[in-house]
Amino acid sequence: MTALPARTRRQSAAWVASDYWEMAKRSFRHIRHDPEQLVNVTLQPVLIVVLVDFLFGGAIKTGTHGSYINFVMPGILVVTAAFAAVTTTISVAADMLAGVIDRFRTLPMAKSAVITGHVIADLARSLCGLAVTIAAGYAVGFRPTAGIAGWAAVVAVFLLVTLALSLLAALIGLLGKSVEVAQQLAAIIIIPIFFSSAMVPAGTMPPWLRVVTANQPVTQAVDTLRALLLSQPPGDHLWLTLTELGGIVVAAFTLAAALFRRRNRFSRS
């Protein structure tokens, strides 16, 4: 095909944005249709906050962070983002198996919108989870000291974490041969969170595990959120978080788009 003139390309960028928005609206309507999928970001975070605080609160000494809840809240935020992301795995897997995917494929739309629509809805869902988690935290004694700029940074980092996890979740949704299989595979996203500084200080771990946990992106993100919430300087954690998660976002998006095209070509007969 011949190269498109610049004006058409600008128009297409606007249309791609419109495609993303239409597909996001579709996901929002799915939430309205099945409000149960919000349990992940409403009831569940409350239960996690309460359980983690009462269960581990007495046993785990966190050193300089004050109370355990102040230490563990950033970890719980990442867990909330991860549970919100699992919904994307299920939505993408269900889409790939439904007849409606054939229509999306025969439309002159941006095909990546099939995935980004769910991801955008995921960002909104996890923002709801963020608010609920913070409120539940306050109820059990969480006292962050961040100012307005600090909170803005917390929300931004939290959304970046959600974006990365959500794209990984979409990737898993594309790999699953059925919704059930995809849902099982999605556990892969949850596990790394526990091998990080999210729930316990890395200092208590054996040295080999400390090397793994200290360098993985979840630890960087949790440490950044913890520093921001408690008004401490995030130091290198912030830049490492941005680059590591940014890398995951770019890689997962590229891979997901390629996988979608591949399944497009060799799809069900």
Add this chain to the structure above:
Amino acid sequence: MTCIDAIATVGLTKRYGKTAALCDVSFQASTGTVTALLGPNGAGKTTMVRILSTLLRPDEGTARVGGYDVAREPERVRACIGLTGQSLSVDDKLSGLDNLAMFGRLHRLPWPVVRERSARLLDIFDLGGAGRMAVKVYSGGMRRKLDLAVSLMAEPSILFLDEPTSGLDPASRHALWDIIRGLVAHGTTVLLTTQQLDEADALAGSVVFIDAGRVVATGTPSELKARAGQAWFDLIAATDADVIRLTAVLGGLAVVADEAQRLVRVAVQGSGLAGMQELTAIIGAAVRAGACIERFGLHEPDLDDVYFQLTGHARAAVAAGQAA
């Protein structure tokens, strides 16, 4: 852009592993006509539709839809086609109106056009009252209609319908046929797949008959029917003795098609007045021989006969048509 053939394939071949779903298929569909892809289950009809609608790539051969090669310029093909697949291809968690609006926008139509067309299509398809309800609560017929309405949002010049009326009751089926006829009258090209021969007969200007991935016959429904041979007259005798009397008096013309049913079949050569004379002569001979006939019926070759002839399946013994 005008071109005579809205759809043209040359030597189309598609394999799944070692089995060939399509083998060297060539056919054309003229602009503004209905072409029926007819064939038994597994003949390759859906594979053909999926290739033509850019969902599958052919292994060999070329297909042009609306003048564009489906493998080289799929985006241009997508801009001029609509597809109603075998399985429901709308979002059943959304309302009918939301589906129309979403797909209209994804077709990149401006909002005013989307609003006007959604309302008009709901009206045409008699879905106005259900527009704001989730598709999940629609009946099978309503879903089919909405599916077709969504396919029409961008006013495609070429429409693919994969078994559009399977699972519909007769009323919905005829309603859908009327809609399809209306579209074609306005210049849309329709390619439909069906196993229902009366559907091809009712709608299609030309029929492409495929079996086991190969084209086994093409032509208008009447051309194909002419191939299936002549008309015949079926007589059901009251007793076995009447069967013997009938065959005796009719001689070489009559064949006992089914002994258990006492079905005697007589070939009819003539048409019009000559045909009527033949029929009265047969009845007259039976009366003279004292052979009692319980029922009789005239059987014209239909696409069923073509189907059974071409697929090589034996046609089940057909009882005489209308009761005498």
